[in-house]
Amino acid sequence: xxxxxxxxxxxxxxxxxxxxxxxxxxxxxxxxxxxxxxxxxxxxxxxxxxxxxxxxxxxxxxxxxxxxxxxxxxxxxxxxxxxxxxxxxxxxxxxxxxxxxxxxxxxxxxxxxxxxxxxxxxxxxxxxxxxxxxxxxxxxxxxxxxxxxxxxxxxxxxxxxxxxxxxxxxxxxxxxxxxxxxxxxxxxxxxxxxxxxxxxxxxxxxxxxxxxxxxxxxxxxxxxxxxxxxxxxxxxxxxxxxxxxxxxxxxxxxxxxxxxxxxxxxxxxxxxxxxxxxxxxxxxxxxxxxxxxxxxxxxxxxxxxxxxxxxxxxxxxxxxxxxxxxxxxxxxxxxxxxxxxxxxxxxxxxxxxxxxxxxxxxxxxxxxx
Numbered sequence: 001x002x003x004x005x006x007x008x009x010x011x012x013x014x015x016x017x018x019x020x021x022x023x024x025x026x027x028x029x030x031x032x033x034x035x036x037x038x039x040x041x042x043x044x045x046x047x048x049x050x051x052x053x054x055x056x057x058x059x060x061x062x063x064x065x066x067x068x069x070x071x072x073x074x075x076x077x078x079x080x081x082x083x084x085x086x087x088x089x090x091x092x093x094x095x096x097x098x099x100x101x102x103x104x105x106x107x108x109x110x111x112x113x114x115x116x117x118x119x120x121x122x123x124x125x126x127x128x129x130x131x132x133x134x135x136x137x138x139x140x141x142x143x144x145x146x147x148x149x150x151x152x153x154x155x156x157x158x159x160x161x162x163x164x165x166x167x168x169x170x171x172x173x174x175x176x177x178x179x180x181x182x183x184x185x186x187x188x189x190x191x192x193x194x195x196x197x198x199x200x201x202x203x204x205x206x207x208x209x210x211x212x213x214x215x216x217x218x219x220x221x222x223x224x225x226x227x228x229x230x231x232x233x234x235x236x237x238x239x240x241x242x243x244x245x246x247x248x249x250x251x252x253x254x255x256x257x258x259x260x261x262x263x264x265x266x267x268x269x270x271x272x273x274x275x276x277x278x279x280x281x282x283x284x285x286x287x288x289x290x291x292x293x294x295x296x297x298x299x300x301x302x303x304x305x306x307x308x309x310x311x312x313x314x315x316x317x318x319x320x321x322x323x324x325x326x327x328x329x330x331x332x333x334x335x336x337x338x339x340x341x342x343x344x345x346x347x348x349x350x351x352x353x354x355x356x357x358x359x360x361x362x363x364x365x366x367x368x369x
Contacts, residue, residue, distance in 0.1 A: 030081055033061035033318050037071025037088030038183050039249060040117055040267035041304050044338050045088055045326075051337070052325045058318045061086075068183025075307065076101035085312045085319055089305045090117065090183030090267065091190075098366045108310035108363040112323070113354055114332055116344040118268035118293040118301040119188055121175075121281040127260035130281035132161075132168065134299060137283075138196025139164045140173050141242050143235040146200050156237045169261075173241040176252045177265035187302040188265055189234040192283075195299055197233035206232070253277055268293060268301075269342030293344045304343070310361050320359075327355040 035045055042065040053060035066074065068089040075087035076097055093111070101109060121137070123130050139145050140158060147154040161168035178185040198204045210225035236242050245252045245264075252264040253274050264278065268288060271280055280288030284299050292298035306326070313319045325331060332338050334345055346354065 031317055032059040033086065033316060033322055034084045035061050035063040035086040035088065035306075036066045036074050036084045037064075037086075037306070038068045038090040038304070039065040039178075040090040040184055040269065041088035041114070041306060043269060043273070043341055044114065044304075044343055045306065047337060047341060048322070048326045048331055051331070052318070052322045055325065056318060056321050058321070061318070061322060067179070067181040068186065069181035072097040072100075075309065076104055076106055079105040079107075079309065079311050081312070081315065083309070085309050085316050086322075087307050089307065091186045091302060092305060093307060093364075093366070095366060098364075106309055106311070108361075110308040110310055110323075110358060110361045111364040112306050112308065112327065112358040113346065113350075114304050114306065114326065114343065115338070115346055116293055116301055117304050117342070118280075118288050118298050118344070119184060119191065120264075120266055120268055120271040120278075120288055121192070121283060121300070122256065122264045122266065122271055122278045123262065123281065124256045124260040125275075125277055125279050126257075128169065129279070130169075130263065131285075132281050133165075133284050134192055134196035135199040136161070136164050136168065136196065138193050138199070138233070141175060141236055142193060142197070142232070143237045144232065146203070151202055153232065156239070156241070159241075171261040174243065174259070174262040175241065175265060176243045176245045176255055176262055179244045179246060184265065184267060188300070189236065191300045191302065193236070194233040203229065203232055267342075268344075272342035290342075290344060301344075307364075308358075308361065310363060313361055323358050323361075327351075327358045 035049070042063060045063050049061040049063060052058070068091055071084070071087035071089065072093065075084050077083050093109075098109075121130070121132065140161060142156060144153040145156050145158075146152065158164050158173060160170055160172055162170040177188065206225055206229040210222050210229060213225060214222035245255065249266045249270045252266055256262055256264045257277055263281070268280070271278060271288070282288075286292050286298050288298055293301045308319065308323060329351075330336055332343065332345055332351060334348070336345070339345060345351065
């Protein structure tokens with residue numbers, strides 16, 4: 001490609017025009033869709049990709065499981081054809097990622113919410129049922145926890161679950177979960193750990209004070225309090241109680257089978273696919289089921305997404321058809337083939353609205369809170 005560019009410039013073609021022509025040449029040389037991102041969305045995207053390939057005769061899209069954060073980094077690296085067309089995410093795009101996309105020339109992005117997923121706190125099928133609260137999870141896994149004095153934070157002293165609550169098993173706290181690049185990790189911190197963190201009134205008050213400061217126009221104070229709150233509620237301990245097991249959920253399942261005393265963190269869809277080996281814990285008295293996620297009663301559930309780089313539509317063949325297949329009732333509907341894989345569908349009204357937005361490639365407008 002360097003020779004191609006040099007030849008164009010030698011013929012008197014400007015660098016800007018030669019770059020545009022080079023991009024077109026690259027586009028013509030890639031005849032498949034390039035997808036990265038969430039390990040949770042990966043199995044859904046894979047089934048859609050295979051169905052799309054059979055229906056259209058096009059090459060099956062290349063899909064990599066990089067984690068939501070890793071996918072966003074690759075997706076937002078630039079608008080060139082050497083960057084991914086689509087990234088999957090098990091959380092919504094962050095403002096910082098959206099801004100990075102904009103800075104790197106990825107100006108128009110289509111957001112597609114595909115459904116919901118629950119985050120399982122799971123153990124081996126052979127182990128006793130595990131019943132836990134969000135407060136227990138926070139106390140078991142936070143880096144710092146409340147001490148005896150009001151407003152006091154101490155390094156997490158808990159070694160076993162029974163030390164937190166006498167009703168919990170007398171087992172060492174050992175939780176296998178995803179790394180910081182994972183959307184599952186982000187959602188677990190926001191839904192499970194913060195959900196338990198808010199049970200302490202003085203910590204909850206920090207967030208309330210942050211909102212008051214923002215309303216009063218004191219942005220610096222609001223930011224300081226918000227960061228303090230997040231540091232307390234989202235920071236996971238690093239003393240071995242939480243074990244980063246990478247983006248490979250299969251590895252977590254294998255380790256749970258070998259160690260029935262351990263817990264694992266991953267998406268419901270993956271739990272559903274491995275129900276012969278692992279089972280979900282009951283959280284805040286609610287069992288993890290398809291129905292409890294759909295009706296919102298399960299406390300650790302989240303929306304799932306994919307994002308499309310609009311500038312690649314029409315350049316890379318098949319993006320429109322892939323999006324159409326993913327947003328078809330045959331795929332994501334109440335009786336669609338993705339529900340067999342564990343996807344919790346959106347409501348019919350929301351699906352209709354989202355399908356229209358996705359197929360029109362309506363650019364996402366994201367504003368800071």
